[in-house]
Amino acid sequence: MYPPNTKSSTGTTSAAPRTIAVAITGVGLVGSEFVSQLLSVSQPNPFRVVSLSSSKHTLFSPDGLDISKDSWKDRLASAPHRNPEDLANDLASLVRPGQDVVFVDNTSNENVAGLYPTLLASGVNVITPNKKAFSGESALYNRILQASLDSGAKFLNESTVGAGLPIISTLKDLVVTGDKIKKIEGVFSGTMSYIFNNFSTSQPTGPSFSSVVKLAREKGYTEPHPADDLTGSDVSRKLTILTRYIPSLRPALPLPNGFLSVPTTSLIPSALSPLTTPEKLSSAEAAEEFVSRLEEFDGEFETMRGEALKEGKVLRYVGVVDVEKGEVKADLQRYPLTHPFATSLGGSDNIVLFHTERYSPRPLIIQGAGAGAAVTAMGVLSDLFKLV
């Protein structure tokens, strides 16, 4: 830990370096990997973990928790539950000059996202890969912006789009330096990318649709309920997040009930819709049932694959934000076997093309793994370093 003041070898006293108290909510796939990456930050490590929370348990210590061994998992499992609002108050009380506080939300929970305005208003920075806040209703989004503006606390969410790929920072840089965004298009879902890179190729036969969905889940690419990926809503959320960084676009977009309405193609077989209601999407049991029943519909997906190949094409799930037309959509489309989306993507790759006034006629392109614990946690940690 840093002492309050540091004496140099010449005897002069300098102000102590800023330290950053970090509260981590959600220690699943991404959250646990984030803790590991935080531990491996080279010394002097300015971060001190003051809190770890799952949905049922919370560890809290203003002086810092020992996370150097995996035993934090056992300690967390036997810790009491703490009301998130109380935790938010405790974190607010730690904010003072030279002592920054950050709330890292590694859940996909809407209630946790609903805490951001309170946290930000009290000076606690918020960093998250959780898409729910910035893709949610405009009232929450506006409250987040206002609270951050009033207190100066930062809201950073690089991993919400393209995981660790620098998509949001690039878009912010383009906008703030006065470039004009014309269109953003690409493959925005690591899960959809993995599924179709493996399911729909130049080969007439291949693995079943349900088997590649299971593999995407095992590799940690899917949302807690994979239907969140297969409905296309994960992509439409990412597109919504991007539109919110393009001020010129906002007035042109329809916002019924405060939500951006993105025409989105769902891949959910209609017989499985009852397993994808809002309540079921937060149920681990419903997720299991959904995945195990998917194979009943493999034939439908095989037909789609065969029809595309008859045209010499493959299937890819893409998203578009067309600023000039004021159009945003998420769709399953067919691409010729020679198209870059057919030839250059592998694994959970995302590819994002920014067509702008400056990057024209050739777009600025970002490509790489767009899902998985390591690259997502890296994006969260890189946001944390933006505060140092």
Ligand SMILES: NC(=O)C1=CN([C@@H]2O[C@H](COP(=O)(O)OP(=O)(O)OC[C@H]3O[C@@H](n4cnc5c(N)ncnc54)[C@H](OP(=O)(O)O)[C@@H]3O)[C@@H](O)[C@H]2O)C=CC1
């Ligand atoms: N996986 C990926 O490749 C990527 C993920 N993301 C985002 O990262 C976030 C985490 O994803 P991932 O780690 O894969 O998901 P997991 O399901 O593995 O982890 C989520 C964790 O959140 C916890 N949680 C749920 N509700 C609460 C709550 N109210 N308070 C505290 N903890 C809670 C759950 O713990 P419990 O066991 O207690 O329920 C669970 O362990 C999501 O928002 C996802 O969209 C973003 C980019 C890529």
Ligand SMILES: N[C@@H](CC=O)C(=O)O
């Ligand atoms: N489920 C998401 C995870 C990252 O946002 C995806 O597959 O892209």
Ligand code: NA
């Ligand atoms: Na990103």
